[in-house]
Amino acid sequence: MQILMKRRTTGALLFTALCTAHLCPTQLSAQDVLVQASKIVVAYGEGSTAATVLTDSALLLRDGKIAFVGADIPAEARRAARVVDYGKATISPGFVLAATTLGRDADLAEGALAFTPDLRAAEAFDPWQKELAQLATAGVTSFGLAPSPRNVAGGIGALAKAGKKQGRIETAEAFVGFSLTRAARSQERMPTSLMGALEMLRDSFKTARVGVQVGPDLAVLRQVMSGQRRALIHADTFAELNGALDLAKNFNFAPVIIGARDADKVMAKLAERGVGVVLAPLNPKARIADLELPKKLAKAGVPFCFAGRPDQLRFSAALAVRYGLDRNVANAALTRTPANLIGALTTVGSLRQGCGADFVVFEGDLLDLGSRHVATWVDGENLHGESPAGAKTSQTTNSAGGR
Amino acid sequence: MTVIEAGTVHPVSGPEIKNGVVVIRGERILAVGQQGELELPPNTKVYKFPNGHIYPGLIDASTDAFADAGLRSDGSLNGGSKIADGLMWTDSRDDHLIEHGITTAYISIRAGSQLRGQGAIVRPRASGFDLWEDREQAALQLLMTKGPGASHALQRQSQLEAIGRLFDGLDKFREAKEKYEEELEKYETDFEKYLEYHAKKNGKDKEKGKPNGDKAKKEESKKPAEAKPKADGSEPAGRRRGGRRGEGRPPRGGGAQEMSAETFEKTLATIMALLGKPKTETPTTGSQDPKPQGRSGDRATATPTRSPTKSGGDKAKKGEGPKRPKYPKKPRPDPQKEALLKVLDGELPLRIEAHRVDELLAALRLQRDKEIPVVVLERAYGADRVTRKIAAQGATVVLTDVLPNSLGVPGDKRNPYSKFDPTALPKKLNDEGIPFAIASGTARLASLLPMMAAAAIGRGLSEDAALRAITLTPAEILGIAKDTGSLTREKFADVIVTDVPLFASDSRVLLVVAKGRTEYEAK
Structure with missing residues (x-):
């Protein structure tokens, strides 16, 4: 494990250097x-x-x-x-797409290990990948490149953008991704259950809180507890949502929930604890209750935005408006709110x-x-x-x- | 009389009217104009929406509302199946079309069979629906696609060509049908002559005071009661004399193959008149079932010719006078072929579901080869590549899935349909002058019908054309434009009112009036 961590740290340093040299070219313009x-x-x-x-x-x-x-x-x-x-x-x-793997799910998940909070999604970013070209067509100008939900603690997500020829990383370390969904459980490695996943996270957070010297993985958890880094947790069902909210309460951080299919069942808790929600794209054939979820979240004062395929963002917001969401909130859910939820409000999401x-x-x-x-x-x-x-x-x- | 006033009236048939009014009398529109132009009689019910927008009732040219899960997945449907017979009101979310401003809908089923029955036009109501009179069988549905699954183009072609064979044998069927009708006509004439001859003869016998008629009566009374035809003109149950199993039964489709109850009654009346007896009495000679069916009729013909001879009362020799004609052999009833013949005659439009370009070309070839007068292409995703051919052949198009990326992510090589852009298609069809309707395709998306039209506007279609695509053009495609589709005097009073323009995402339906009845009013 220690060796792995060292390698990761070295990799991270190398990446930062590369990023500075090649992936983050200064956008100089000869003329205003x-x-x-x-x-x-x-x-x-x-x-x-x-x-x-x-x-x-x-x-x-x-x-x-x-x-x-x-x-x-x-x-x-x-x-x-x-x-x-x-x-x-x-x-x-x-538009800001809060969390996506941009079709590179396999490269953004460590299959053998469930707990890898210090891995960096930015390292798997391919600035020439063709999916980037679709972003501008859909009106998406920046996105949170998130670790796959297949790991309980997937790693550090980045803020990235498409470009004229190639994409680039705007912020290499923007947020940390966790997952309690079925995708994070596997019969081939621990944890195999939701209970196991929650226990794994609780243990890690406890160790990170009390430990004097911790490795880079637990250091990331410390950053979450101190509020330096946003925690984005994939959770859909009531049990997953409840687990995520309890974990956040116990370790004193306000998470952002990705998915939140059963959000209406924990609406009061979400509102009370200032939790944000990244909703899956709305399906026009879904139940009325699902289509009205954005309206209910807005009414409860829960900040939310949409994720999923880039081309689904605008349509999801329009559908939410069709089912009663206020236009101003819907517009914010495409721009300012996702920027805020991934901690990038100072750079994207508005024209200030x-x-x-x-x-x-x-x-x-x-x-x-x-x-x-x-x-x-x-x-x-x-x-x-x-x-x-x-x-x-x-x-x-x-x-x-x-x- | 009912009056609806609103900030803007969009009649579709003409330019929009600011501060407009629609006047309704009974179930029809009496007038459309500007407020203040028309004098209203007292006791008029007036709806006022100062900021609202009035539109004609929306028409969904393709939906599966009022069809339960069983019907939707019924793979046994064929060309003879009447969808109207299987529709029912379930009060589910999918059946509440009226709340979304849809006052007319064409119902079809997307089952797996090639010929998927005959779709029906319905008028949704607040709690139920009415079938549109004379449009219970509005079009024949044909599936000419393999769907998005992987398939080789040549393989698809051979399968599509096989569909053309559905029309094989129709000429023979038509010939047999026409021959039967001719023979039936001849039979009726000959039978009348035959009866006339015997009536005259019986008259002579009466004059002579011979009791031949009484004898015949006695003979008749000995015949089994079930030999008499039923009141509805059908053959008695279980009667299959000399025929194969089931041949004696009346055909489901009804029609010309069989003598109807009316014809039978007429014939009977003729017989009675000729015999000079009241209709209720048992005829002496004509009681041998004037309505023999199929092969069973063959045997029935033998009796009356023998009867007068056997009676011994008349002295006519065998072979003297006209022989009793034989009832013609009817062709086997085939509702599917009947429907296909109607398609060929232009009485029933053929609605072909074809997606890819090769499927559309095959559909157009079918129209050309079989000389089908009215063809409607459904879900024609690849129509932008064949617009000129569609226009040249006079086909019309019903588009569904007109929502952003409804067929998949652009560029997804695993999905052959991801290259289609249903939102861009309406403009291309409009530019080529091809009449097209935008339809929900499924009742679950009924509430999004205006959003589909809006998505087409977002890709360059004009607002007027988009509004037409969900009102007047579908009415034209369905053949009901004289009654609905626009706010025009004398058309049905199908009127909806929205709070903001229809194509805004947050547009709400405030009022729906269908055929002059208030079917929905927002609380």
Whole structure:
């Protein structure tokens, strides 16, 4: 075990170096870009908070980030920027997919061991994998690359993004993934039952709490208990949810539950303990109770978002709206809430100054399927969609009094 | 009289009307216009939705509502099966179409058999449904696909060609049927002549005061009671004289093969008139079952010719006068062939479920080869590749699964259907001028019918075309456009009201009026 851990640590260091050298190229842009539209949603509010919306405004993109928003854009920068005008369309923050293995489930699970909290999902990230190309088409601009739910403690998830040619890791260590679902139990290794899985986690957390010198695996658990790192726990059934919530209560951390099929049975506990939920995509043929779960979670004040296939995000949110969810909450569930749940709110999920220039452009409200998806931008680059008609690619002479 | 006022009226048949009004009298629309333009009589029931939107009742051109699990998985369906006979109201979530604004639906079953019965048009109600009169058998369903499973294109082709053989033997069936009808007509004429001859003869006997008639009566009274036909014109149960097992039974489909009760009554009346006796009396000579069936009729013909001779009362020699005609041999009843003949005659549309391009081409070839006048292509996912051919042949299309990535993840090589994009298809069909309807495909998705149309709008289809695809065009495809599909004077008062535009995800149905009756009102 010690040898394994050493190897892991060495691997991690090597990875960090590689990441710095190759996978995280600085997105330098020779010129600022001024993106204009009749409506820009800077950030969707969570809960009862209203969204921050600008009318006939603009964003100034610099080096892949939002440099200035609306009236804050300096006149000089405005004049020097390349202008992209989306006219009557609406610009919103790009969708954040809270947890996905992006089709690489096998590479994100250690089959022989159930407890590997210090493994890094980022190490299995392939920046050229073809699934990345589908993200922008679906409006997804960043995603949590999560360990597979096949391990009780799967490892450390990363925040990643698609790119023009290749994807990249934005944050290599964003959250820790656990699982209590059936997938984590195996007859070929321990644990074989839910009881065993819970006991394994309890023992580990206890050791991490009392131990003086702990290995990298237990160190990760310490980070969870201290609130440094978010814990995302896969749990679907009532027993799994209850187990996860008790574990979190005993070791004093607020988890995020992934799946939560039976969330309505533990709704009060979820709300009381400030637990977030990452829901599986909604199936239009599902029971009415399942389709109304987002509405119930919102009513109870439980923050939630959607996960699953990238192309299912928007449709799930639209379906939730069809079944009574408030539009503002649904929009937040695609952007701000998932960013918050994986601890990446400062970098993605909104269009505030300093955040990544990740946004989507729709003709109309993106929750209406009749609204056309015009474009997706990631890190200040147009990855999907057309160049708007009348876009100016040269310097503009607009005065500061404009947008 | 009922009046519905709303912020916007979308008649489909014309431009939208701001501050519009729909006036209903009885079960029909009396007028559609702008508020204030029309003078309303007193005691009019008025619904007011100042911010609402009025649309025609939605039409789901393909659903399996009102069919229970047994019917949905019935693999024994064939071309002769009438889906309408198996429909029932179960009060399940799937049967509440009316709450989603669907006032007309075409019901079909997606069972595994190639010919899956004849679909029916129904009018959903708050707690039940009505069958659309004369549209209980609205189309014949044909399956021409192997589905998304792995199969070789050539293998599929040979199987698809085999479907064409379903139409084999129809000419002979038609000939036999026509021949039978001709012979039946001739039989009726000959039989009348025959009766006339004997009636005249009996009249002469009467004049002579000979009691031939009484003798005949006596003979008749000796015959077993079961030999008399039933009141409904069918043969008595268990009667299979000289025929094979089951041949004596009336055919299920009914029709021209058999003399109907009405015809029988008429014939009987003719006989009685000719004999100069009241209808209720037992005829003397014509009582030998004027309605013999199948082979059983052959033997029945022998008796009356002997009877007058045997009676000895008439002195006519054998062979004198017309011989009693033989009842023609009827062709074996075959409801499936009957349905296919109706398809060939254009009386019944053929709805072909074909997905891939090769399946669609085979369906179009079938239409061409068999000269089928009305073909509707269902779930034609690959139709964008054959739009010109579809347009050239005048086929129409009913699209289902018009939801984002409903057929799988794009680029999934294991799923051959992942390359299809049902949301982009409506625009392509519209651009080629092909009439198409967007349908739920299954009752479970009924509430999402407007969202399906919205998904097509998101891929470039105009709102007007999308609205038409769930109202007027399905009505045209189903052949009921003169009665529903738009807010037009004299059409059925099928009207729905929504709180926000229909294509918004959070649009709620506030009111549903079907045929002038309020079937649903949101609380």
